Amino acid sequence: EAQVTQNPRYLITVTGKKLTVTCSQNMNHEYMSWYRQDPGLGLRQIYYSMNVEVTDKGDVPEGYKVSRKEKRNFPLILESPSPNQTSLYFCASSFGGSRIDTGELFFGEGSRLTVL
Amino acid sequence: QKEVEQDPGPLSVPEGAIVSLNCTYSNSAFQYFMWYRQYSRKGPELLMYTYSSGNKEDGRFTAQVDKSSKYISLFIRDSQPSDSATYLCALFNSGGYQKVTFGTGTKLQVIP
Numbered sequence: 001e002a003q004v005t006q007n008p009r010y011l012i013t014v015t016g017k018k019l020t021v022t023c024s025q026n027m028n029h030e031y032m033s034w035y036r037q038d039p040g041l042g043l044r045q046i047y048y049s050m051n052v053e054v055t056d057k058g059d060v061p062e063g064y065k066v067s068r069k070e071k072r073n074f075p076l077i078l079e080s081p082s083p084n085q086t087s088l089y090f091c092a093s094s095f096g097g098s099r100i101d102t103g104e105l106f107f108g109e110g111s112r113l114t115v116l
Numbered sequence: 117q118k119e120v121e122q123d124p125g126p127l128s129v130p131e132g133a134i135v136s137l138n139c140t141y142s143n144s145a146f147q148y149f150m151w152y153r154q155y156s157r158k159g160p161e162l163l164m165y166t167y168s169s170g171n172k173e174d175g176r177f178t179a180q181v182d183k184s185s186k187y188i189s190l191f192i193r194d195s196q197p198s199d200s201a202t203y204l205c206a207l208f209n210s211g212g213y214q215k216v217t218f219g220t221g222t223k224l225q226v227i228p
Contacts, residue, residue, distance in 0.1 A: 004159070033215075040124070042220035043160070043204070058215060090159050103148045103208025103216045107159030 002027045006091050006108035013081055014116050021076045021111045023091030031094040032074040033058070033105070034066065036087040043090065049074055081115040088112050119143055122205055122219030131228050135192040139205035139219045142186065146207040146217075149181045151190045154202045154221065163203070164190070195226045 004025045013019055025032065033048035035058075045058030049068040063085055065077040074093075078085060089112075092105040122139045129135055137151075148167055152160035166172045169183040180189040188205055205219040 035218075040220060042122075043218040045215050048215065092159075103150055103206065103210070104162050104165065105160075105216055107161065109159050110157070 002106070004091055004093055004106055004108035006089075006111045008111060009109065010112050012114045012116065015082055016080050019078050019081060019113075021078075021089055021091075021113070023074045023076065023108060024072050025074075025091075025093040025106070026072065027093060027106065028071065029093035029095060029106070030071065032068065033092045033094075034064070034074070034076045035090045035092060036060065037090060037110075038087050046076070046089075078113075081113075083115050086113060086115050117142055119217050120205060120207060120219045123222055124220055126223040126225060128225045128227060129195055131195060131197060131226055133195050133226070135190075135195050135199070135224060135226075137190040137192075137203050137205075137222050137224070139188050140186055141188070141207055141217075143207075143209070143217075144183070144186065145209045147210055148208040149179070149188045150206040150208070150216075151177075151179055152204045152206055152218075154204060156201075160204055192224075195224075197226045197228050200225045 007022045030051045034046040035043045037043050044060045047066040049055045091108040120141045150165040151163045153163045154160040164179045166179045166181050169181050172179045176193045178191040202221040202223045204221040206216050208216045
């Protein structure tokens, strides 16, 4: 089954404790992206990757890191989480070589993160 | 000014009603116009997409784009309880920055 898999789905952590949210897709997509979803603000892009070893900042990259060492995986790293990073996070992937063609994104089921 | 404006709702309608969901946008460079549906505790999934102006129909769903007014709509005919979800409009410019811009979403509840 074609899918984007995120882990963990739910996480409660404390300020400053490094964490990683993993994302893996099995559709051989070259484009991958992370979004956060907050009430009243909608989906905002954090980082995206056009291909292996190619990443770039989205609209809200502060406090996050990413890496793309393999085509299928795109982990999101919070080096020192703070309460304002409490949110619902989505990983998404898309077709496309050097660019997305139409904007169709395939999303994971989300990771709800709470930072105390 | 936000790039995309969408009424957050919530919108509550009886089963069988016609539902109209709308977004306005400010950037005339957008070429692809999409509607994503997001069920509770799930990720968004693409429902429909349209390239440029015009209408597109898929079963009970019709997407409408008016580029001159920068206005997009999604109509749902004969709404069903299974249509209860949050609907997000999304816009994309394939010639520019590789980002899909989302509206904030409208929460729809169809009451049996």
